[in-house]
Amino acid sequence: MMKLDKKDWKILWQLELNSRQTNSEIGKKVGLSKEVVNYRIKNLIRKGIIKGFYTIIDSSKLSYLSCRFFLKFQHDDPGKEQEIIDYFVKLPFTWWVPSIDGTRDLGVVLWAKDTYKFQKIIRDALNKFKPYIKEIIPGVYSKFHIFKRAYLADKKSNSEPSIISTTGDYTKHDEVDLKILKIISDNARISVVELAKKCNTTAAIVVYRLKKLEKNRIIQGYRPMIDLGKIGFYWYKVNLELDDYTKIPEILKFANSHPNIVYAYEVIGGADLELEFEVNSYEQFREVLNEVRERFSKVIRSYEHFLFFKEHKISYMPK
Structure with a gap:
């Protein structure tokens, strides 16, 4: 730390x-x-505290599904596990690849044009690595919520609005927009002049296009990629099974207000609701989890949790 x-x-x-x-x-x-x-x-x-700056892009507005799967490895082989990680990191359409400690070993989040393409990606991976994969758990995001890390400002609650992505509303765009998105996705602080050079256009056009992409909510924000371990924080995921789905908006409202709850996911093929915490210790994780459980004790049927301990890739735009 x-x-x-x-x-x-x-x-x-x-x-x-x-x-x-x-x-x-x-x-x-x-x-x-x-x-x-x-x-x-x-x-x-x-x-190494800041590993880069990335742009949050809504995949659904570009006609992509946002999909993910978790892997559980078998036949303990660190070399082969690293080979599997490298395989997914190098795929042009994956945008997040984290290692996990707990009931899963690896997460892979990607963009796919349709469910057939998603299935093909899974089958290609299984054809290549099936002897080393014990279990694969697929899912398709119906909506995910990004909350501000209010703990960075030592705030007791978060009043900033959430970013809600994968809304499913296609938005018209062209090749110039895609060029801009591909470059800025991994370099959110790139200057307008440099971005214009890379896109072979003018700074004025880039400024106009960026404003339009933001207005249309294709670009939803710009964030730092922080190495949480170097600032003394840990990243936990909690999967909730619920008895009452009508309470999901209430849980999301609470999650958005909490300084240590940073993501929430609604997933087809996943838990009823998935929350992610960034906390400074296991003890704080239990405190936050207990806050959620106590507040929604009549809603939560069961839960499981695991720890993300390393991000191998994050890029909100397929290359």
Whole structure:
């Protein structure tokens, strides 16, 4: 764990709110010059606390399903497990690949044009690695909710609105939009000038297109990719089985308000509701979990949890 001072935490919070803010804009909000903000961000990157900046893109608005599956390995072979991880990381249509400690070993989230394509991806993987895969648990996101990491600002509750993705509403776009999205998906703080050069267009066109992509909610936000371990945090997932689905909006409202609940997923083929916590210890995880259980004791039938301990890939746009 690396020690951060109050200014570093404030900078992380501003980047969490919008990673495309300029150093000058961040500086005004945290009480530092743009030069000092630039130095501190570079230092956070150098230390590996910030691993990059990514753009949140709604796949459904580009006519993609957002799908995922969990894997459980068998025949203990670390070399083969790494080969499987590398295989999924290199696939152009995967956008998140985390290692897991608990009832699963690996998660794979990807974009697919339809369920046939999703099935083919699973079958291709099984054809290649089936002797080493004990179980595969597929699912298709119907909706996922992204909440701000209010704990970065030491807030007791979160008042920022959630980002709700995979809404299913196709939005018209063209090749220029796709070029911009592919570049900015992995580099959310890229300058307009540099982005224009890479897209072989003008800065004015890029500014216009970005505003349009944001207005149409194809681009839903810009975030830092934080190495949680280096700031002393852990990432847990809790799968809830419910007795009353009408209470899901109430659970989501509570989740959005909690500083340590950062994601919620509604999945076809998954649990009734999936929540993800970022906490500074197992004890804090139990505290947050117990808050949820006590508040919704008449709704939650059962639950299971596991720990994400390493992200191998995150990119919200297929290449």
